[in-house]
Amino acid sequence: MDKKLTKEEFLEKLKTDKDFNNRYGRKHITEGKMVLPPCHYGFQVYTRELSFDERVEYFKKTYPGEWDEYELPKDNFSWYNIPKRAISLMWNQRSVDTFLGLPFNIASYGLLLEIIAKQVNMVPDELIGNLGDTHLYLNHIEQAKEQIGQPIFEESPTLYPNGPMNEGIKKQIVVGRTREPYPLPKLMICGDMRRTDGFTVPFDELDHSLIKLIDYQSHPTIKAPLSN
Numbered sequence: 001m002d003k004k005l006t007k008e009e010f011l012e013k014l015k016t017d018k019d020f021n022n023r024y025g026r027k028h029i030t031e032g033k034m035v036l037p038p039c040h041y042g043f044q045v046y047t048r049e050l051s052f053d054e055r056v057e058y059f060k061k062t063y064p065g066e067w068d069e070y071e072l073p074k075d076n077f078s079w080y081n082i083p084k085r086a087i088s089l090m091w092n093q094r095s096v097d098t099f100l101g102l103p104f105n106i107a108s109y110g111l112l113l114e115i116i117a118k119q120v121n122m123v124p125d126e127l128i129g130n131l132g133d134t135h136l137y138l139n140h141i142e143q144a145k146e147q148i149g150q151p152i153f154e155e156s157p158t159l160y161p162n163g164p165m166n167e168g169i170k171k172q173i174v175v176g177r178t179r180e181p182y183p184l185p186k187l188m189i190c191g192d193m194r195r196t197d198g199f200t201v202p203f204d205e206l207d208h209s210l211i212k213l214i215d216y217q218s219h220p221t222i223k224a225p226l227s228n
Contacts, residue, residue: 015227039101043091043109047122055082058123086125089113095133099140099147099224105129111187115206118189137227146222149177185216 005013013020050058059082091109096102110127117124136144156171190210 039095040091040093040105043089043112045087045089045113045116047085047087048125050084050086050123054086054123055084058082081121083122085122087113087117087120087122088124088126088128089116090126090128090130092130093132096131096135097227098134098136099144100226102131102134111211114187114189115211137224139227140224143222143224147179149179152176152178179219182217182219183215186214188212188214 010024014024015021062082089109089112091105093105096105106127106129109129113124113127116122151174153172154175156173188211190212
């Protein structure tokens with residue numbers, strides 16, 4: 001840069017000058033040239049011991065139809081490899097783009113928790129986000145409204161009580177929305193995530209073919225501009 005820019009001038013050029021953004025914007029963050037602090041700055045996991053009843057419930061869900069309530073093992077699930085602990089993940093996020101970023105962030109950390117749980121033979125438990133500057137940009141408002149769906153009204157056959165101000169006016173009731181959520185898909189992590197030497201497969205060696213989404217459905221894509 002030829003001259004020293006103020007913070008306001010610098011941010012404005014990031015928004016309006018494509019070449020400037022390519023040179024000094026988010027790309028430099030990923031390359032280790034810190035211009036702006038990263039949105040994500042770490043996650044941690046913690047575990048807890050599962051109660052006997054929780055292990056029984058996990059056993060029933062994992063092996064449906066293969067158990068007899070009168071013959072459940074009382075304190076030893078070792079031959080079924082039933083986990084003894086649950087694991088939770090908490091991530092920290094400085095800045096959150098609610099419409100474009102947050103759904104992806106939740107899905108990504110949720111998948112990370114599932115993978116870690118699979119590797120250490122624990123039950124995935126809580127997913128917690130410490131979200132800082134959580135915002136919805138002005139040019140994303142209409143898209144957000146479309147995402148959550150607009151109410152569909154229908155006239156109720158029941159009239160309001162007769163009176164000089166409302167005689168003959170029918171009540172409007174909400175009978176649905178223009179977008180209704182689909183049932184959640186199921187995540188399946190197939191196969192053994194341990195190598196033949198007994199060590200866990202490193203994350204950078206995981207094969208994406210091991211991870212499958214079952215019964216995934218989605219509405220049409222809603223596009224929104226990226227706001228820098």
